Amino acid sequence: xxxxxxxxxxxxxxxxxxxxxxxxxxxxxxxxxxxxxxxxxxxxxxxxxxxxxxxxxxxxxxxxxxxxxxxxxxxxxxxxxxxxxxxxxxxxxxxxxxxxxxxxxxxxxxxxxxxxxxxxxxxxxxxxxxxxxxxxxxxxxxxxxxxxxxxxxxxxxxxxxxxxxxxxxxxxxxxxxxxxxxxxxxxxxxxxxxxxxxxxxxxxxxxxxxxxxxxxxxxxxxxxxxxxxxxxxxxxxxxxxxxxxxxxxxxxxxxxxxxxxxxxxxxxxxxxxxxxxxxxxxxxxxxxxxxxxxxxxxxxxxxxxxxxxxxxxxxxxxxxxxxxxxxxxxxxxxxxxxxxxxxxxxxxxxxxxxxxxxxxxxxxxxxxxxxxxxxxxxxxxxxxxxxxxxxxxxxxxxxxxxxxxxxxxxxxxxxxxxxxxxxxxxxxxxxxxxxxxxxxxxxxxxxxxxxxxxxxxx
Amino acid sequence: xxxxxxxxxxxxxxxxxxxxxxxxxxxxxxxxxxxxxxxxxxxxxxxxxxxxxxxxxxxxxxxxxxxxxxxxxxxxxxxxxxxxxxxxxxxxxxxxxxxxxxxxxxxxxxxxxxxxxxxxxxxxxxxxxxxxxxxxxxxxxxxxxxxxxxxxxxxxxxxxxxxxxxxxxxxxxxxxxxxxxxxxxxxxxxxxxxxxxxxxxxxxxxxxxxxxxxxxxxxxxxxxxxxxxxxxxxxxxxxxxxxxxxxxxxxxxxxxxxxxxxxxxxxxxxxxxxxxxxxxxxxxxxxxxxxxxxxxxxxxxxxxxxxxxxxxxxxxxxxxxxxxxxxxxxxxxxxxxxxxxxxxxxxxxxxxxxxxxxxxxxxxxxxxxxxxxxxxxxxxxxxxxxxxxxxxxxxxxxxxxxxxxxxxxxxxxxxxxxxxxxxxxxxxxxxxxxxxxxxxxxxxxxxxxxxxxxxxxx
Numbered sequence: 001x002x003x004x005x006x007x008x009x010x011x012x013x014x015x016x017x018x019x020x021x022x023x024x025x026x027x028x029x030x031x032x033x034x035x036x037x038x039x040x041x042x043x044x045x046x047x048x049x050x051x052x053x054x055x056x057x058x059x060x061x062x063x064x065x066x067x068x069x070x071x072x073x074x075x076x077x078x079x080x081x082x083x084x085x086x087x088x089x090x091x092x093x094x095x096x097x098x099x100x101x102x103x104x105x106x107x108x109x110x111x112x113x114x115x116x117x118x119x120x121x122x123x124x125x126x127x128x129x130x131x132x133x134x135x136x137x138x139x140x141x142x143x144x145x146x147x148x149x150x151x152x153x154x155x156x157x158x159x160x161x162x163x164x165x166x167x168x169x170x171x172x173x174x175x176x177x178x179x180x181x182x183x184x185x186x187x188x189x190x191x192x193x194x195x196x197x198x199x200x201x202x203x204x205x206x207x208x209x210x211x212x213x214x215x216x217x218x219x220x221x222x223x224x225x226x227x228x229x230x231x232x233x234x235x236x237x238x239x240x241x242x243x244x245x246x247x248x249x250x251x252x253x254x255x256x257x258x259x260x261x262x263x264x265x266x267x268x269x270x271x272x273x274x275x276x277x278x279x280x281x282x283x284x285x286x287x288x289x290x291x292x293x294x295x296x297x298x299x300x301x302x303x304x305x306x307x308x309x310x311x312x313x314x315x316x317x318x319x320x321x322x323x324x325x326x327x328x329x330x331x332x333x334x335x336x337x338x339x340x341x342x343x344x345x346x347x348x349x350x351x352x353x354x355x356x357x358x359x360x361x362x363x364x365x366x367x368x369x370x371x372x373x374x375x376x377x378x379x380x381x382x383x384x385x386x387x388x389x390x391x392x393x394x395x396x397x398x399x400x401x402x403x404x405x406x407x408x409x410x411x412x413x414x415x416x417x418x419x420x421x422x423x424x425x426x427x428x429x430x431x432x433x434x435x436x437x438x439x440x441x442x443x444x445x446x447x448x449x450x451x452x453x454x455x456x457x458x
Numbered sequence: 459x460x461x462x463x464x465x466x467x468x469x470x471x472x473x474x475x476x477x478x479x480x481x482x483x484x485x486x487x488x489x490x491x492x493x494x495x496x497x498x499x500x501x502x503x504x505x506x507x508x509x510x511x512x513x514x515x516x517x518x519x520x521x522x523x524x525x526x527x528x529x530x531x532x533x534x535x536x537x538x539x540x541x542x543x544x545x546x547x548x549x550x551x552x553x554x555x556x557x558x559x560x561x562x563x564x565x566x567x568x569x570x571x572x573x574x575x576x577x578x579x580x581x582x583x584x585x586x587x588x589x590x591x592x593x594x595x596x597x598x599x600x601x602x603x604x605x606x607x608x609x610x611x612x613x614x615x616x617x618x619x620x621x622x623x624x625x626x627x628x629x630x631x632x633x634x635x636x637x638x639x640x641x642x643x644x645x646x647x648x649x650x651x652x653x654x655x656x657x658x659x660x661x662x663x664x665x666x667x668x669x670x671x672x673x674x675x676x677x678x679x680x681x682x683x684x685x686x687x688x689x690x691x692x693x694x695x696x697x698x699x700x701x702x703x704x705x706x707x708x709x710x711x712x713x714x715x716x717x718x719x720x721x722x723x724x725x726x727x728x729x730x731x732x733x734x735x736x737x738x739x740x741x742x743x744x745x746x747x748x749x750x751x752x753x754x755x756x757x758x759x760x761x762x763x764x765x766x767x768x769x770x771x772x773x774x775x776x777x778x779x780x781x782x783x784x785x786x787x788x789x790x791x792x793x794x795x796x797x798x799x800x801x802x803x804x805x806x807x808x809x810x811x812x813x814x815x816x817x818x819x820x821x822x823x824x825x826x827x828x829x830x831x832x833x834x835x836x837x838x839x840x841x842x843x844x845x846x847x848x849x850x851x852x853x854x855x856x857x858x859x860x861x862x863x864x865x866x867x868x869x870x871x872x873x874x875x876x877x878x879x880x881x882x883x884x885x886x887x888x889x890x891x892x893x894x895x896x897x898x899x900x901x902x903x904x905x906x907x908x909x910x911x912x913x914x915x916x
Contacts (some may be wrong), residue, residue, distance in 0.1 A: 013764070038753055244805065251777075251804045258824055306740065312880065316724055319709075322796055329784050341802050345881025346709045399867035402874060409860035418859060421875030421888055422770065423803025430879060 001171065002029045002417065004182065004216040005203035007045060008039020010277035014082020017130070023218070023280050024176065025136050032170060032210065034181045034203040035127055037119025038075055048075050049121040056115050059101055060108060069097055076122055081103050083130050093122050110156035110190055113183065117191045119448045120180035120199065126179040137175040143199045146170060146177075148205065150184035150192050157192040159182050159205050159264070166208030179206065184316055200261035202203040207272075212443040215265065215272045216319045217257055222276040223285030224249075224256045227302045227444045231437050236448065238300055239283065240291045245300050249425040252388035253305035257287065295394035298400060299447050300391040306433045308340075308384035309355040310417070313369065314377040325349065331368045335361050341419050341428070350417070352430065355382055384416065387429040389443060394425045404429070407446035413439050459629065460487045462674040466497020468507060468735035468915075469581055472540020473847045475588070481676070481738050482634065482895045483594050490628060490668065492639045492661040493585055495534055495577025497546050506533050506577040517559055518566060527555055533611030534580055541588050551580050567612035571641065572649045578638035578657065586636040587794060595633040601642045603636075604628060604662065608642035608650050614648040615642050617663050625667030634783045637664065658719035662730075666722040669723075671809050673723065675715055680734040685760045685902045689895050694906065696758055697741065698749045702713035703758050703848050706884040710846035713765035715745065751851035756858060758849040761769070764891045766842035767813040768875070769828065772806045782831065783807060793819050799877055799886070808875070810888070813840055842874065843894040845887040847873050847901060849852040853882045862887070865904035871897050 006020050017033035024030050037048040051072045058065035073093055080087050094358050097118060104111035121142070128140035147414035161185075170177060181199025186192050194201045200217065207215035224246075230367040230437065241249075242261050250259035257274055264318030265272060266289075275284035318324055325342065328351065332339055341352040358365060364379060368380055387408075404427065408415060429437050445451040464478050480487050480514040497498040509530050514631050532552055538545050542906060553577060562569035579600070582661060586598035605624035608615035621642075630634060639657025644650050653657045658675065664737060665673035682704075685727055699707075708717035715732055723730060724747075727842035730856050733742035783800065786809065790797055795810040828836055852858050859878065862885065875888030903909040 044754040247774075248804050263775060310879075316705075316720060319796075319798065324790060325800070326784060326787050326791065331901075333781060333784065339779075340777065342783070342800055343877055343879040344799050345877075345886070346706050347882055349879040350883075393873070395872070398872050399863075399871055401865035401873050404861035405860035405863050410859035412856055414853070414856050415859050415878065416853070416886070417879030418876045419801055419803075419879065420873065421768075421801040421877065422806045422808040426803055426875070428803070 001209065001210060001212055002027070002214045002216055003031045003032045003207040004218060005034040005199055006036060006277060007199065007217075007219040008036040010039075010047075010218050011035050011037075011127065012039045012041045012045075014079050016247070016277065017083065017127055017276055019078065020218070021134070022125070023277065024131070029213070030216070031173075031178070032177045032179065032206055033244040034179050034197045034199055034206065035120060035124050035128075035285055036181055037123055038079065039161060048072065048123075049116060050371035051075070051396055052115045052119055055097075056112050058107070059105060059111070065101075069094070071092070072097070072118075074406050076126065079123075079126060083126075085126070085130055089122075089126060089129065096122075103350050113154050113289065114191045114192045115194055117180070118181040120182045124178045124180035124258075128235045131176065133335050135297050138176040139173065139177055140171070141177045141179050141310065143180065143202075143205040143264075146179055146182055146206070147200065148184035149390050150186055150194075152186035152188050152190060152192060154190075155193050155195060157186075157194045159184065160187075163205070164209045167206055168211075170206065171210050173378075177210060180263070185195070195260075198384055200258045200365070201264075202263040204261040204270075207270050207277040211268065212270055215270050217272055217274050218277045218280075219274060219438050220276060221257065221274070222279055223274050224254065224301070226300070226448065227440050228253070228304070231440045232444050235444065238285045240286045240288055242291055242392055242425075244425055245392060246287050248388055248390045248423065249301045249303045251305070252373050252386050254301065255329070262287070291392065295397055296394065298391040299389055300396045302387070302389055302440055302443050302447070304387045304436045306385045306436055307355045308386055308430070309353055309358055309382045310430065311351045311366070311369070311385050312348065312377070312379045312381070313350070313375050315375045317346045318349065327373055328340060331365065334368075335365050337361070337365065343417055352386075352417070370445065383433050385431050385433045385439075387431055387436070387439045387443070389429075390428055390445075391425045392425050394427070401427060403447060404443055407442045407452070408439060410446075411438050411442035459488050459670055460485070460669065460672045460674055461492065461661055461665040461670040462676060463491045463492040463657055464494060464735060465675075466494040466507075466675040467498075467678040468549075468676050469495075470497045470499045471583065472537050474735065475537065475541065475585055476692050476739075476877065477588050477735055478551050478676070478692045479585070479592070481735065484621070487671070488634070488674070490635045490637065490670075491585075492637050492664065493582050494639055494657045495581055496537065498588045505580075506530065507574060509533070510573045510577055511553075512571050517563060520681045523559075527552070530555070530576075530843070535583065537581075537584060538622055541584075543588055547580075547584060547587065547909070551576075554580075561734050565914055566805040568619045571612050571651045574651055575638070575649045578640045580707060582638035584721060589634065589636070595632040596636055599628070599631070599637050601638065601660070604637055604664070605641035605659065608644055608652075610642070610644035610646050610648060610649075611648060611653050612736065613653060615644075616701045617642065617654045621663070622667045626669075628664065629668050653718070658716050659722075661720040662719040664729075665728050666726050669726065672730055672860070674832055675730055675732050676735045676738075677714065677732060678734060678735055678736060679714065679732070680740040681732050682712065682759070684710070684758070684906065686762070689898045690902050693902065697732050697782055698742045698744045698746055700746055700749055700883075702848055702883055703850060704745050705732060706846055706848045706881065707759045707761045709763070710844050711762040712759065720743065720745070747766065749850065753851065753855055756849040756852045756855050757847055758900050760845070760847055760898055760905070762843055762894045763847045764843045764894055765813045766844055766888070767811055767816055767823070767840045768842050768888065769809045769811075769827070770806065770835070770837045770839070771808070771831070771833050772773055772803050773831070773833045776805045785831055789830060792826075793823050795819070796822065799876055801877055810842070810844075812876070841891050842863065843889050843891045843898045844882055844899075845889055845894070847887075847905075850883050851887070859885060861905060862901055865910070866897060868904075868910050869896050869899070869900035
């Protein structure tokens with residue numbers, strides 16, 4: 001049994017939904033379908049979820065919300081018309097929105113979650129009704145019926161461990177099941193949305209629960225690129241990648257499949273494939289627990305993310321002072337700052353974190369470190385990007401670091417930091433933000449095509 | 459005013475002592491002379507200090523110690539005869555040894571320190587008497603008279619801050635002063651030896667106290683080599699190096715001048731020169747607070763030390779768990795293990811320490827980490843060497859990392875770890891112990907001579 005999830009652009013209008021159902025109906029293994037809210041139909045379109053956020057804001061500010069509500073209903077009306085369906089469902093949609101607004105207007109965080117859930121929820125109902133009418137027994141299953149029981153904190157849903165067993169019962173249904181992504185229901189009977197990764201998480205939880213043979217994640221690209229297509233012209237696609245590689249790439253900006261959604265899949269080793277709704281015969285990218293390693297092609301992907309900050313601390317004879325590092329980390333903990341890496345020298349240590357972790361608290365944090373740790377020198381630098389080169393088996397192959405540093409050096413990129421060692425499958429380089437694109441370009445071309453971008457980058 | 463310290467081989471016999479005094483008497487700025495105990499006269503000789511340790515062991519084991527004592531006195535008798543001196547001093551030496559043995563045999567740690575101090579102390583007295591008799595007003599000054607007042611814990615002497623002011627008064631003497639290195643006197647009036655670096659520390663403390671214009675450290679090499687001469691055939695000498703560079707090189711095995719001895723000099727920026735007693739006109743190596751940087755020659759030295767251990771920890775979604783690192787470091791602190799570096803990935807962290815820190819506690823520590831931190835995977839590796847490439851301004855020059863990783867890769871050396879970033883003046887590479895010599899050789903040849911050791915190392 002496969003669990004198939006379709007993203008916003010795959011279910012944005014009648015035409016796309018027909019493509020989705022062709023894919024679904026073609027394969028009897030595709031039994032459980034997770035759908036997103038209707039996404040953008042063209043570049044300047046607005047996602048249904050964003051319309052729902054605007055509706056919520058109108059209500060919160062006591063403004064007239066009727067026209068915004070109509071705009072939302074119109075999205076579904078377009079789909080209903082495009083599919084030649086009975087438009088009775090539009091009345092249900094209208095009534096449901098009004099019901100939430102009436103019942104929950106005194107509980108804003110609950111109203112927010114309930115309204116946002118509508119995007120996926122209405123779409124799932126619609127698609128189920130339509131597919132059933134076309135002759136394939138199909139059934140809408142609400143997250144509550146599916147036993148997607150989550151924690152109660154608004155917008156922070158976490159699946160309860162007990163749910164995994166209960167959701168397994170979805171296997172008993174005979175029909176194809178259409179389930180809305182992005183939210184669950186708490187034991188207190190509230191709708192609660194997932195924090196990040198939305199529908200991907202719903203799909204992952206269900207795929208694990210029903211022990212799916214494959215979790216298909218349909219989107220509008222034919223898989224995961226080896227590097228950011230905004231930087232590299234038509235980069236190659238990754239054929240197979242491990243969960244761990246995916247995690248490392250996600251860390252530095254890869255966002256095709258949210259790494260939060262990998263967590264439920266990891267333990268039971270459920271394989272994932274990223275596929276393209278518009279080109280369903282393309283192979284896609286498989287995300288697996290293990291994969292065979294070709295020692296001639298050890299680098300799976302290259303990512304680079306901006307927005308990092310580094311605090312540099314110097315203290316003569318630092319390595320003689322027991323507990324010095326713990327003392328510094330203690331200061332960060334007090335300010336609730338989570339750091340990422342702590343490269344160290346003999347008399348110095350650096351702490352690397354996301355800039356958003358320390359924004360606004362910089363001078364306080366530095367003062368506290370200065371006061372408590374009696375440092376010789378202290379500086380902060382907000383201009384850091386992290387370049388991540390990822391590949392299973394990379395540390396088995398002599399010369400990988402040499403290749404990458406050569407490519408960067410030829411492009412005249414200064415290395416502020418190198419962090420290699422803890423992870424066997426990645427190397428991390430700290431560079432200036434302004435060098436980020438150049439770094440991806442030069443390492444990509446050199447590592448995959450042996451092309452040295454010396455002239456380009458001078 | 460210069461403070462000049464002479465190491466064990468420089469004062470090992472009459473001939474060497476004459477060389478030392480020629481150097482001392484030739485320059486009126488050389489006013490304060492620190493001397494070591496007589497060192498080895500030839501490869502198979504035994505240092506006086508080691509003879510004194512054996513004497514102590516005989517006494518401790520209630521064995522007859524007379525012949526060992528005679529052996530020690532004979533070392534000084536050889537010097538006395540070689541210098542045609544009155545041998546009355548040999549009686550004083552004998553009596554002093556017997557006095558310590560009598561007075562301190564119920565306090566073994568005190569006896570140990572007192573006996574060991576004799577090596578330097580007798581030599582200083584002897585040399586002072588001789589030089590004075592040759593017409594240069596010269597005076598022996600004991601550490602007590604010099605106000606070298608230290609903490610009272612045996613073998614762990616630390617200078618008291620107040621001593622620096624008192625020692626300044628040595629400037630008032632008119633004669634040349636000969637002071638024994640390696641020990642001070644506590645406020646409880648016990649002789650206490652320095653933990654490490656011995657006479658270098660005495661010299662450094664005195665150089666700082668009297669605000670010396672230069673601290674000369676005479677030994678049997680003409681300075682500090684750019685790499686270990688046991689690995690590189692006739693390596694080049696370093697002309698100038700900063701305190702910070704010296705610290706980093708010392709960390710990974712450079713031991714010409716002990717980095718503990720740099721501490722007193724650092725704050726007042728007293729320059730040090732390492733010179734050769736046997737070739738006093740050689741320029742030597744200057745250790746300075748700052749130096750000019752030649753961007754074409756950024757690498758000052760290459761060192762490599764074995765005996766490191768790495769603990770590798772994997773935990774999926776580690777970077778989401780606040781305080782995870784602190785928890786692990788807490789375990790190490792409880793076992794009183796001081797670690798050196800903590801390179802980290804996304805889902806993994808490594809802890810690097812000297813193997814002697816964890817020897818014998820390995821399984822306990824691993825169990826405790828496993829128990830408290832619920833890790834996915836945990837491994838330990840005792841086979842790590844640290845290669846340290848040091849140079850001020852290194853991080854300003856693009857391509858340094860590329861050069862080094864290229865050299866290592868061509869010699870087929872796998873990089874277990876790269877730690878660069880916190881220190882601006884060094885890069886640290888973790889390699890297998892068996893690759894240590896090869897790594898020094900290939901980086902030395904490539905970085906200094908542009909020679910690639912590909913064929914040599916295949």
